[in-house]
Amino acid sequence: MRGPWTAEEDKKLISFILTHGRCCWRAVPKLAGLLRCGKSCRLRWTNYLRPDLKRGLLSTAEEQLVIDLHAKLGNRYTSLHGRLPGRTDNEIKNHWNTHIKKKLIKMGIDPATHQPLANSKMSTSQSTDTTKSAKSSDTRDELSVKEGSRRDMALPTDPLEQSSWLESGNNAGRQDQEHLVNWLSETDLPMDEPWLNFTSSDNDVLGIVEGPLPWDGATDWLLDYQDFGMCSSNLVDNNSTLHSTDGSNF
DNA sequence: AAATGCTGCAACCGCATGCTT
């Protein structure tokens, strides 16, 4: 099976991973009853369903960090995303290709080398950019002004809201996400699973998560609830049995 | 109102890498 994931498939995958943790991806689709390959399941989980993800646009600070790190590391998006907690390599890659690249070119900086572009080289670079963004007109590069009107750019001004997973609902998958949140609120999830009781690492405290995710850190799980919008919804009230990793109730 | 163009992102693909036997 190919194409976009349905809410039903998402449910199955989330339910399976919450129950069993991340294990052999190849076995996941079969065990979870999904008509997908393991690779697809891994990507879906890593890039979209993983609850510790931030949603929405990269902040200016994050964007600058990406640029700085890209100058040092090149197109090693996985290395970049390791330094941007809650961001996926795919997300950073997309943002690089669709936003930052254009900005740098417009500023006269070669995105590949981070060196100033000679005029002749600028035109060459732009003409050889095979991404679809190369087709765009200059006026569309006025990102801060024009894209602010787009549906996915209307970020809330409140930082707390921005960081909430649900607020990312100005993305295309909002309905699916809300559906999932509703489903999670109604579903008896295995909250007493042993992997929930892992202690957090320093990296977790810093919000920098490296290595296998997300079930190897209790902080991740705490973040999960925030990101699922549980703190801002009545989910916690409806799930009084939810407990933190030190055993206290939320 | 309809057609067309453009954008951003989710998902896919092929290759690379690491591990096990």
Add this chain to the structure above:
DNA sequence: AAAGCATGCGGTTGCAGCATT
């Protein structure tokens, strides 16, 4: 040592939604 398998990574594509004509 090498073959097979599982997973990760970076590049690319397809498409929904919005803007423009």
